[in-house]
Amino acid sequence: GTANPTQRNRLLTSLIHSPSRNPLARACKPVGNACGLRGKNKIKTGGGMIAQVKDYFIKTYGVEKTVDLLFRVLDAVPVSVFIKNEKLEKIFANKANLDLDERKHDDTIGYTDFDIHTPENAEIFAAEDRAVLQEGKIRKNEESKIRKDGTRIDFLTYKNRVELEDGRMLIVGSNTIVDDLKAHEAELAKAMDEVNNHRKSLLEI
Numbered sequence: 001g002t003a004n005p006t007q008r009n010r011l012l013t014s015l016i017h018s019p020s021r022n023p024l025a026r027a028c029k030p031v032g033n034a035c036g037l038r039g040k041n042k043i044k045t046g047g048g049m050i051a052q053v054k055d056y057f058i059k060t061y062g063v064e065k066t067v068d069l070l071f072r073v074l075d076a077v078p079v080s081v082f083i084k085n086e087k088l089e090k091i092f093a094n095k096a097n098l099d100l101d102e103r104k105h106d107d108t109i110g111y112t113d114f115d116i117h118t119p120e121n122a123e124i125f126a127a128e129d130r131a132v133l134q135e136g137k138i139r140k141n142e143e144s145k146i147r148k149d150g151t152r153i154d155f156l157t158y159k160n161r162v163e164l165e166d167g168r169m170l171i172v173g174s175n176t177i178v179d180d181l182k183a184h185e186a187e188l189a190k191a192m193d194e195v196n197n198h199r200k201s202l203l204e205i
Helices: 005-017 023-027 053-076 095-101 119-135 178-204
Strands: 028-031 034-037 080-084 090-093 139-146 152-163 169-177
Touching: 080 095, 090 095, 095 169, 119 139, 119 152, 119 169, 152 178, 169 178
Parallel strands: none
Antiparallel strands: 028 034, 080 090, 080 169, 139 152, 152 169
């Protein structure tokens, strides 16, 4: 994730000052202290255009503060979120993703799944990544792993392709732990039962 200020600042500095790695820097040109977009902002995700709200943030706060805000938001999301490049290396992992993989930031960024997971799991994850890059469609896959304490964890992984202005592609993904979904479904079912029981009691009066 980006919780560590030193790591976040190092990553932000790299993104801001390296046009080859920063889609925002490539899409913008300086306008005073802010940033104006070239043309119609051709950064695409799937077949759609990024929302106009991005233009507002960049023009109001500038690139660096906008990128910093983006990383802070992604890191705070209580769902595992990650981004990979075309080499299938992780270039971003939020706190929830690091917790899921039981890894630290420095042991994750720049590494592939073959460095992080067992060969069997890594091959499954990599095959999904390659399919996402080739097809450009959202893919959903049920996956599992054995944690360091020996327990098994099941999760749903969603991945999509993001195409940058220069033609390069990224993979953005999320993991949702199945146990969390089941717990949520159980809570909803319990709430519906309470509502139905209450409605029946009202009808009997």
